Amino acid sequence: MANVTQVIHKYLRHNKKFPLVFCPGCGHGIVLGSLVRSVDALNIPQDKVVVVAGIGCSGRIAAYVDFNTVHATHGRALTLATGIKMSNPELTVIAVMGDGDAFSIGGNHFIHAARRNVGVTALVLNNFIYGMTGGQCSSTTPFGAYSHTSPFGQLEKSFDIVDMARASGANGVFRESVFHAKRLDALLQKALSRPGFNLVEALTPCFTQYGRNNKFKTPVDMFSWLKKYAVPIEKYEKLENKDGYIPTGVFVEKEEPGLEARYAAMRDSLRAGKGGAA
Amino acid sequence: MSAPAKKKRKLMFALGNEAVAEGALIAGCSFFAGYPITPSTEIMEIMAKRLPQTEDGVFLQMEDEIASMGACIGASLAGRKAMTATSGPGFSLMQEQIGYACMTETPLVLVNVMRGGASTGLPTNPGQGDVQQARWGAHGDHPIIVLSAGDVPECLTMTVTAFNFAEKYRTPVILLLDEVTAHTREKIEIPAPDEFQIFNRLVPSMPPEWYKPYEETVRGVPPMPPIGSGYRFHVTGLIHDKLGFPTSRPDEVKGLNERLFRKIDRFFHDIQLVDRYETEDCDHLVIAYGSVARSAKLAVRQARERGVKAGLLTLRTLFPFPRIHVEPLLRHCSKILVPELNMGQISREVKRVNNGRVQVRTINRVDGQIITPSQILKEIS
Amino acid sequence: MTRKKKGKTKVTVYPAWCKGCGICAAFCPAKVLEMGPDGKARAVREEDCVNCGFCELHCPDFAISVEPADPEKNGKSAEDESPAEESALPAREHAGENQPG
Ligand SMILES: Cc1ncc(C[n+]2csc(CCOP(=O)(O)OP(=O)(O)O)c2C)c(N)n1
Ligand code: SF4
Ligand code: SF4
Ligand code: SF4
Ligand SMILES: [Mg+2]
Numbered sequence: 001m002a003n004v005t006q007v008i009h010k011y012l013r014h015n016k017k018f019p020l021v022f023c024p025g026c027g028h029g030i031v032l033g034s035l036v037r038s039v040d041a042l043n044i045p046q047d048k049v050v051v052v053a054g055i056g057c058s059g060r061i062a063a064y065v066d067f068n069t070v071h072a073t074h075g076r077a078l079t080l081a082t083g084i085k086m087s088n089p090e091l092t093v094i095a096v097m098g099d100g101d102a103f104s105i106g107g108n109h110f111i112h113a114a115r116r117n118v119g120v121t122a123l124v125l126n127n128f129i130y131g132m133t134g135g136q137c138s139s140t141t142p143f144g145a146y147s148h149t150s151p152f153g154q155l156e157k158s159f160d161i162v163d164m165a166r167a168s169g170a171n172g173v174f175r176e177s178v179f180h181a182k183r184l185d186a187l188l189q190k191a192l193s194r195p196g197f198n199l200v201e202a203l204t205p206c207f208t209q210y211g212r213n214n215k216f217k218t219p220v221d222m223f224s225w226l227k228k229y230a231v232p233i234e235k236y237e238k239l240e241n242k243d244g245y246i247p248t249g250v251f252v253e254k255e256e257p258g259l260e261a262r263y264a265a266m267r268d269s270l271r272a273g274k275g276g277a278a
Numbered sequence: 279m280s281a282p283a284k285k286k287r288k289l290m291f292a293l294g295n296e297a298v299a300e301g302a303l304i305a306g307c308s309f310f311a312g313y314p315i316t317p318s319t320e321i322m323e324i325m326a327k328r329l330p331q332t333e334d335g336v337f338l339q340m341e342d343e344i345a346s347m348g349a350c351i352g353a354s355l356a357g358r359k360a361m362t363a364t365s366g367p368g369f370s371l372m373q374e375q376i377g378y379a380c381m382t383e384t385p386l387v388l389v390n391v392m393r394g395g396a397s398t399g400l401p402t403n404p405g406q407g408d409v410q411q412a413r414w415g416a417h418g419d420h421p422i423i424v425l426s427a428g429d430v431p432e433c434l435t436m437t438v439t440a441f442n443f444a445e446k447y448r449t450p451v452i453l454l455l456d457e458v459t460a461h462t463r464e465k466i467e468i469p470a471p472d473e474f475q476i477f478n479r480l481v482p483s484m485p486p487e488w489y490k491p492y493e494e495t496v497r498g499v500p501p502m503p504p505i506g507s508g509y510r511f512h513v514t515g516l517i518h519d520k521l522g523f524p525t526s527r528p529d530e531v532k533g534l535n536e537r538l539f540r541k542i543d544r545f546f547h548d549i550q551l552v553d554r555y556e557t558e559d560c561d562h563l564v565i566a567y568g569s570v571a572r573s574a575k576l577a578v579r580q581a582r583e584r585g586v587k588a589g590l591l592t593l594r595t596l597f598p599f600p601r602i603h604v605e606p607l608l609r610h611c612s613k614i615l616v617p618e619l620n621m622g623q624i625s626r627e628v629k630r631v632n633n634g635r636v637q638v639r640t641i642n643r644v645d646g647q648i649i650t651p652s653q654i655l656k657e658i659s
Numbered sequence: 660m661t662r663k664k665k666g667k668t669k670v671t672v673y674p675a676w677c678k679g680c681g682i683c684a685a686f687c688p689a690k691v692l693e694m695g696p697d698g699k700a701r702a703v704r705e706e707d708c709v710n711c712g713f714c715e716l717h718c719p720d721f722a723i724s725v726e727p728a729d730p731e732k733n734g735k736s737a738e739d740e741s742p743a744e745e746s747a748l749p750a751r752e753h754a755g756e757n758q759p760g
Pocket of ligand 4: 670686687688689690691692707708709710711712713714715725
C-alpha cells in the first residue's frame with residue numbers, strides 16, 4: 001500500500017477548511033479515509049466517481065472529497081444516485097448515508113434500490129443515532145438505549161441493516177466496524193467492484209451524541225467496544241453467548257446484473273427488433 | 279416556433295397527456311421517473327413504452343413521488359433532460375425536491391395534472407387548486423417557472439417550451455394541466471421535431487481547473503457540465519459559494535439568493551407567455567388559463583357577436599406572473615373577469631397587478647365541473 | 660507472521676489537524692504515542708514504532724503519518740490492523756517511493 005496519508009491527501013479538497021467538521025473521535029473520518037483508499041486501490045479515475053450523500057454528519061463527507069459530489073436532501077441520496085447511475089452506467093456511484101438518512105426517513109428508498117439492484121454502492125455510516133440534529137434516536141438505536149428522544153430508554157426495536165438489505169434483494173451485503181479499518185477497506189473495495197446494489201454498513205462511533213449518553217466515558221471506550229464486539233461472522237457463529245456481539249464481514253455476494261445493465265440489454269433487443277425484456 | 283414543414287407532420291387523435299409525452303420526446307427528454315396517479319398516469323405509461331425504444335432513453339417507475347423527483351434530479355445532473363408527471367397528492371410529496379432543484383439549479387420538467395379538491399379530493403375531475411402551490415410549494419424564497427396548457431396542441435408545444443426554459447434558465451419548470459385538458463382527445467398534427475427550436479443547456483467551455491460552477495455570468499445562468507465529464511464539483515442544497523461549497527458569509531448568501539432571482543427576473547419578456555384574443559380594443563377583459571381559457575374564448579366570441587367589446591388574455595405562463603402583459607390592458611378595459619376552478623388563485627395576482635384600478639370579478643367553480651362558456655358569457659354581457 | 664522491526668519509521672503528528680481524541684495513543688501497540696499537555700497526540704517513543712499502521716488508518720482526522728525512515732527497508736504487510744487481536748505485531752507494507760503529502 002502506498003503511503004496512507006499521501007493517498008488521502010491526493011483526494012482531499014484542500015481548499016476546504018480542515019480539520020474536518022466532525023467531533024473528536026468521530027468514526028466518520030475513518031470511513032472517509034476508507035472510501036478514499038478503496039477508490040485509489042481500485043484505480044477508478046476521480047472523474048468517474050460520484051459520491052451522493054444525504055443530510056447528516058455523514059453527509060458532510062461529500063464536500064471533502066475531490067470526486068463528483070452531490071449533497072442531496074435528507075434520506076433521498078439513493079434516489080439521486082439511481083438517476084445518475086441509470087443515466088450514465090459508466091460512473092461508479094456511491095451513496096453515503098447515515099443510519100437515520102438511509103433507514104428512518106429514507107428506508108423506503110433503500111429497500112427499493114436494493115430490490116431494483118441498481119448499480120450503486122450504499123455506504124451507510126451507522127452510529128445508532130441522529131448525530132447532526134443533536135442525539136435523537138434513529139431506527140437503529142438499540143432497544144433500551146438512551147437518546148434525547150428516548151430519555152428513559154428506547155422502547156422500540158431497531159432495524160438490522162444487514163437483514164434489511166438481504167431481505168430486499170441486494171446483490172452484496174457487507175458490514176464492518178471502523179476499528180477494523182483495513183477489513184472495512186477490503187469490503188468497500190469488493191463492493192465497489194461488483195455489479196448491482198451493494199450495501200456496506202460501517203459501524204462508526206458517535207461519542208458526542210450516542211456514547212456519552214450510553215455509559216461510554218470517552219471516544220476511546222467506543223473503539224474498545226467495537227474492537228471487542230464487532231466480530232467476523234465466522235467467529236460470531238461459534239460464539240456461545242452472542243449477547244451484544246455484532247457479526248461483520250460478507251453476508252451476501254450475488255452476481256446478478258445491475259438494473260442499468262438489464263435496461264441497456266432491453267433497449268438493445270428492442271432496437272434489434274426482438275422486442276422482449278432482458 | 280412553427281415553420282411549414284408540412285410533409286413530415288403526423289396526424290394523431292391524442293389525449294392531452296399523450297401530447298405531453300410527444301412534446302417531451304421532441305424536446306429531447308431521455309429520462310422519465312414517476313409514480314402512477316390519476317389523471318397523469320398516461321404520460322408515464324407512454325414514456326415507459328417509448329423511452330426504451332430510443333437510443334439511450336431511461337424510464338423508471340419509482341417507489342413514490344419523492345423518489346421520482348430525486349431520480350430526475352440525478353439524471354439531469356448526469357446530463358439528461360428529465361421529466362416527471364404527477365397530480366395533487368404526488369405534487370405535494372415533490373415539494374422538498376423542487377426546492378432542491380431550484381437551489382442547485384437543476385433543469386427538469388414536472389407536469390402536474392390538477393385534479394379537484396384538497397387531499398385525495400376528486401381524482402377524476404378537473405381543478406386548478408395547485409396554482410399557488412406551484413409557485414410557493416417548496417419552502418424558502420425561490421424563483422420558479424410555472425406554465426399551463428389548455429388544449430391538446432398546447433400540451434405538446436408547452437411541454438417543449440417547458441424543457442427549453444428549464445435548460446435555458448437552469449431551473450425546474452412546472453407545467454400545470456387540468457384533468458379536462460389531460461383527458462380530452464383531440465385531433466392534432468404532430469409537428470416535425472425540426473419545426474421547434476430546441477434549447478440545450480450551456481456546458482462549460484473553459485478547462486476544468488478554471489470552471490467555477492456557480493459563477494455569475496451575463497445571463498446569471500452558469501454553464502452546467504454533466505457529471506462525469508471531467509468537471510468535478512460539489513452540488514448542495516445548502517447555500518453555497520461560487521465553487522459550490524457551503525457558506526454563510528452574508529455577501530455570498532446574498533449573492534446567491536439574488537442571482538437565483540435575477541436570472542429569471544431579467545428575462546420576463548422571454549418567459550412570460552400569453553395569448554391575446556380580441557384584446558386590442560377590449561373593454562371587458564377575461565383572464566384565464568388551462569381548460570377554462572377554452573370556454574372563455576367561446577364566450578368572448580359570442581359576446582363580440584352581441585356587440586360587447588370583450589377580449590381574452592390566456593396565460594401560458596402563470597409564474598412569474600405576466601404583469602407586463604396585463605398592465606397595458608388595464609389602460610383601456612373597465613372590467614376584468616377571472617374565471618378559475620379554485621377559490622381565486624390567479625385572480626389574486628390579477629388584483630395585485632391591477633391595484634384597484636379597474637373592477638375585477640371572479641368566477642370560482644369548485645364542484646368538480648368545468649366552467650362553461652355560457653357561465654362566462656353571462657358575466658360579460 | 661513476521662517479526663517486528665522497530666525504529667524503521669518516522670511518526671509525524673500534525674497538531675493543527677489533531678483533535679485530541681486519544682485513539683492513536685490508546686491503541687498504539689508499542690506505546691509510541693501519548694497525549695501531550697496541549698491535548699494533542701505526540702510521538703514520544705518513535706524508536707519503538709513497529710510500523711503496524713494502526714494510528715495512520717484510524718486517526719479520524721488524518722493527523723498522523725507514518726513513513727519509512729529508510730524507504731528501502733520496508734515492505735511487510737499486516738493481516739489485521741487490530742493489534743490486540745493478534746499476539747504478534749506484524750509490520751505494515753510500504754511502497755517506499757512515497758513521500759508525505
Ligand atoms: C426532511 C428533513 N427532516 C429532518 C431534517 C433534519 N435532520 C438533519 S440530519 C438528521 C439526522 C441525521 O442522522 P443520520 O442520518 O443518522 O446522520 P448522522 O448525523 O448520525 O451521521 C435530521 C433529522 C432534514 N434535514 N430534512
Ligand atoms: S455528532 Fe456524532 S456523528 Fe456528528 S460529528 Fe459529532 S461524533 Fe460525529
Ligand atoms: S487519533 Fe488523530 S486526532 Fe486523535 S489524538 Fe491521535 S492524532 Fe489526534
Ligand atoms: S504505526 Fe503502529 S506502532 Fe507505530 S506509532 Fe502508529 S500505532 Fe504505534
Ligand atoms: Mg446517525
